[in-house]
Amino acid sequence: MRILVTNDDGIFSPGIKALARAMAELGEVIVVAPDIEQSAVGHGITIRRPLRFKHTASAGLEPIPAYRVDGTPADCVVLGAHLKGPFDLVVSGINLGVNLGLDITSSGTVAGAMEGVSLGIPSVAVSLDTVHMEELDFTYAAQAAQTVVRWVIEHGLPEKVLLNVNVPAERPRGFRVVGLVDRYYQDQVVEREDPAGVPYYWIAGEPIEESKAGTDLWAVRNGYVALTPINLDFTDSELVPTLKKDLEGA
Amino acid sequence: MRILVTNDDGIFSPGIKALARAMAELGEVIVVAPDIEQSAVGHGITIRRPLRFKHTASAGLEPIPAYRVDGTPADCVVLGAHLKGPFDLVVSGINLGVNLGLDITSSGTVAGAMEGVSLGIPSVAVSLDTVHMEELDFTYAAQAAQTVVRWVIEHGLPEKVLLNVNVPAERPRGFRVVGLVDRYYQDQVVEREDPAGVPYYWIAGEPIEESKAGTDLWAVRNGYVALTPINLDFTDSELVPTLKKDLEGA
16 A cells, blocks of 8 residues: 655645654555645646656655655646656645635645546545644544545545545544535735835635535534545536537537 | 636737637626736635736737736636626636646636636636647637627526636537546656756646547547536535445444
8 A cells, every 4th residue: 555645735844744654554655745835726737847856854754755846736746656656545635724615626735636536546635724723733633534544445436536634623523524615715805015105915815604514614613524525527417408409509 | 798808828828819809799808817827727826925916008908908917817816806896707718728627627727717606707718729720720719709608698607617618729510518538638757857967857748639429528629619517516426425324423
């Protein structure tokens, strides 16, 4: 069982250390992660410039081999699979902050898992609600990751499906298998002026606190580990017949 | 009918000019696009640095107002909606190159439309197979965009659904409503050495030429405009009962 561990907070993040150690109890782990934080990069792949792939003993992961890449989480999975593969699993995280709802399309953590799926490797993304934590503690997130990954090792995953795991700040009351909330962050734009008086804009995400029952946001807000299977076949089959009728003759 | 036009090739791309002019026949168009090419950035949103929003007469779009942003297509949609909204439609493209299959998760063009959907605005992404063109010609892509957008203006779109449109290089034989192919590009990694003898890696996408009937790749390869409704609720409902049974008690 060879497990590629990546993240988007970067190779020096405490979250990837906790995840790599938890995964090392389940198989042979190799860490390939961005050299700097890549939050909200989405499923970007670097194709316009070359990338470096460097052994990184200073990440404090020894004896687990660790490599850093000057690119996105998806880049890390592509290069990791090419240079150190084959892998049986890709596990991405533990992200400092939840990845819920439609915001997963902007998440570097989930993008690492998407790239795994797209290479045909069963993949899991793990995120932790650190905003509501007084002190960083990965204990329960690492345990949740182990539980989910053990399940995947035993049962496998359908093609094109990844598991998205979000762990609450406090000790979890158990797992809830839930759908994606519409949106977790509400985009806000903060307007300011630079020292020369020229305006600039800062995109800020304001977390939405209300949560519909049965969603990932609801689960995490209520102290459960939110587990959501994500299918990467995005075709909306309901609209197909209408579009066929109206446009195939156009 | 207020239409926000964006892209990922940048505000100076001929593709966005063709799209903006085609859309100007259907409503009031405002262009907000990246200042430089943002291909393969995926659904990234810039949250770690401020952004500029600059009127850009030099884009050659007059009298259509055009603004450039030093960020991603999703940034353009967020800032455009905030500063110049509200909009009834977001249309992204015309991309120089197709956006097919699972690769749409890395596509800046599709990300512009995703951000539109995520702000509750009906959205369409338009891409053109320029690789198989001898000379850039947006005539048919602009016509296809008009046909699809007219349909959306008349019928609307379900919440969370965007339309992904890919136009073949030659004059289209019509529309085909199709699903996403598994993958269009096969990731390849090219290894080289820099002048100091240190290795570097370049991720290259090798287009996959074989195509299963009924997919977007098949349609474009066979001279049709590929039209795919994309649903941004990614939850895989088939796996939910098994996961509930196995893990909710864990």
